[in-house]
Amino acid sequence: xxxxxxxxxxxxxxxxxxxxxxxxxxxxxxxxxxxxxxxxxxxxxxxxxxxxxxxxxxxxxxxxxxxxxxxxxxxxxxxxxxxxxxxxxxxxxxxxxxxxxxxxxxxxxxxxxxxxxxxxxxxxxxxxxxxxxxxxxxxxxxxxxxxxxxxxxxxxxxxxxxxxxxxxxxxxxxxxxxxxxxxxxxxxxxxxxxxxxxxxxxxxxxxxxxxxxxxxxxxxxxxxxxxxxxxxxxxxxxxxxxxxxxxxxxxxxxxxxxxxxxxxxxxxxxxxxxxxxxxxxxxxxxxxxxxxxxxxxxxxxxxxxxxxxxxxxxxxxxxxxxxxxxxxxxxxxxxxxxxxxxxxxxxxxxxxxxxxxxxxxxxxxxxxxxxxxxxxxxxxxxxxxxxxxxxxxxxxxxxxxxxxxxxxxxxxxxxxxxxxxxxxxxxxxxxxxxxxxxxxxxxxxxxxxxxxxxxxxxxxxxxxxxx
Numbered sequence: 001x002x003x004x005x006x007x008x009x010x011x012x013x014x015x016x017x018x019x020x021x022x023x024x025x026x027x028x029x030x031x032x033x034x035x036x037x038x039x040x041x042x043x044x045x046x047x048x049x050x051x052x053x054x055x056x057x058x059x060x061x062x063x064x065x066x067x068x069x070x071x072x073x074x075x076x077x078x079x080x081x082x083x084x085x086x087x088x089x090x091x092x093x094x095x096x097x098x099x100x101x102x103x104x105x106x107x108x109x110x111x112x113x114x115x116x117x118x119x120x121x122x123x124x125x126x127x128x129x130x131x132x133x134x135x136x137x138x139x140x141x142x143x144x145x146x147x148x149x150x151x152x153x154x155x156x157x158x159x160x161x162x163x164x165x166x167x168x169x170x171x172x173x174x175x176x177x178x179x180x181x182x183x184x185x186x187x188x189x190x191x192x193x194x195x196x197x198x199x200x201x202x203x204x205x206x207x208x209x210x211x212x213x214x215x216x217x218x219x220x221x222x223x224x225x226x227x228x229x230x231x232x233x234x235x236x237x238x239x240x241x242x243x244x245x246x247x248x249x250x251x252x253x254x255x256x257x258x259x260x261x262x263x264x265x266x267x268x269x270x271x272x273x274x275x276x277x278x279x280x281x282x283x284x285x286x287x288x289x290x291x292x293x294x295x296x297x298x299x300x301x302x303x304x305x306x307x308x309x310x311x312x313x314x315x316x317x318x319x320x321x322x323x324x325x326x327x328x329x330x331x332x333x334x335x336x337x338x339x340x341x342x343x344x345x346x347x348x349x350x351x352x353x354x355x356x357x358x359x360x361x362x363x364x365x366x367x368x369x370x371x372x373x374x375x376x377x378x379x380x381x382x383x384x385x386x387x388x389x390x391x392x393x394x395x396x397x398x399x400x401x402x403x404x405x406x407x408x409x410x411x412x413x414x415x416x417x418x419x420x421x422x423x424x425x426x427x428x429x430x431x432x433x434x435x436x437x438x439x440x441x442x443x444x445x446x447x448x449x450x451x452x453x454x455x456x457x458x459x460x461x462x463x464x465x466x467x
Contacts, residue, residue: 039142355464
C-alpha cells in the first residue's frame with residue numbers, strides 16, 4: 001500500500017506543483033504586462049494634457065502654466081490612482097501630483113534610465129520593470145513623451161505614471177489558495193488510494209495466504225471467489241489448481257498407504273520368523289550372527305519406510321502451549337541412552353514457552369540431537385558432548401543443538417537439508433529435511449554453523465500468542 005501511495009500521490013503532487021508554479025508565473029507575467037499597458041496608457045493620456053514648453057518656461061508654483069498642468073494631472077490621478085510626474089532630462093520635476101512645488105528631483109528616473117532613454121530616443125511610450133518602493137510594496141511605472149505643444153511635436157519632457165502593483169497581493173492569495181487545494185488534493189488522493197488499495201490488496205493477500213497454505217500441503221480450505229475481475233479470475237484458477245492438487249495428494253496418500261501396507265506386512269513376517277530362527281540356533285553358532293544381521297537390516301528397512309511416509313505426508317499442525325525446558329529434558333533423557341554421549345541443557349528461563357505442535361517440534365529437536373550425538377561420536381570419539389540451549393530473542397524462541405567434533409565441510413553444509421542427501425551409510429537423508437519442513441510449517445527457520453570447536457544447529461520459531 002505504501003508503494004502504491006508513493007507511486008500515485010508523489011507524481012500527482014509533483015504535477016500539481018509544476019502546474020501551480022507555471023500558473024503563478026504566467027499569471028504574474030500577464031498581470032505585469034496588463035499593469036504596464038495601463039500605466040503607459042495613463043502616461044500617454046497625461047502627456048496630451050500638458051504643454052511642455054510652458055512647463056519649461058514656468059517660473060514657479062504660481063505660474064499659470066504650472067497651475068493648469070497640475071490641475072489636469074491631479075484630475076487624472078484622482079480617477080486612476082497613478083502618481084504623475086513630469087520631468088526633464090536631468091530628472092528635475094516640473095509637475096508632481098505628490099509635491100506642492102516643482103524643482104524636486106525624480107530619483108526613480110535614474111533607476112529607469114534605460115527605459116527613459118528609449119522614450120527620449122524614439123518618442124514611444126514604454127513601461128518599466130516592477131520595483132520595490134520605500135514602503136516595501138511593489139510598483140511599476142509607465143513613461144511617455146511630452147511635446148512642446150499641440151502644434152510643436154518636438155519632445156521636451158517626459159511624464160511618468162507610477163502605481164502600486166496590487167496584483168502581487170492577488171498572487172499571494174492565489175498562492176495560498178493553491179497550497180490549500182494542493183493539501184486537499186493530497187488528502188483526497190491518499191484517501192482514494194487507501195480505499196482502492198484496501199479493496200485490491202485484501203483479496204490478493206487472501207490469495208497469497210491460500211497459496212502459502214497450499215505450499216505447506218494444506219489443500220482442504222477452498223478459495224472463495226467473490227469478484228468477477230482479474231483477481232476473481234486468478235482466484236478461480238487457484239481454486240481449480242487446489243482441487244487438482246488435493247486430488248493428486250489424496251491419490252498419493254492412498255498409494256503410499258498401499259505401499260506401506262504391502263511392505264510392512266512382509267517385513268513383520270520376516271522379523272517374526274527371523275526371531276524364531278535365532279531362538280532355535282545355538283548361542284555360539286555362526287549362523288546366529290547372520291540372523292542378528294538380518295534382523296537389524298529388517299529394522300533399518302522399517303525405519304526407511306517410516307521416514308518416507310513421514311516426509312510424504314503434509315504436516316498438519318495441532319498447536320498448543322509447549323514449555324521448552326520440559327521438552328529439552330525429555331529429549332535429553334532419550335539421547336543419554338546413546339553410549340559415550342554426555343548431554344547438557346542450558347535454558348535461561350524455566351517458563352519459556354511457545355505455541356507449536358508438540359509432536360512435530362519434539363521430532364525435529366530429537367532428530368537434531370540424535371544427529372549431533374552420532375556425529376560427535378563418529379568424529380570426536382568418546383566422550384562426545386551435546387548441548388541443548390534455549391533462548392528468547394524478541395518474538396522468537398531459538399533452540400540450539402551443539403556438538404563437539406570437527407567442522408562440517410562447506411559443500412556438505414550447503415546440502416544438509418536436501419531430501420535424500422546423507423553422509424551416513426545407513427541414512428535415508430530425510431531427517432534434516434523433515435526438520436526443515438517442521439520449521440517452515442511453524443513459520444520459522446533452521447540454520448547451521450560449524451567451526452573447529454563445534455557444530456550448532458539453530459531452530460528459530462515464533463513464540464505465538466502464549467498469553
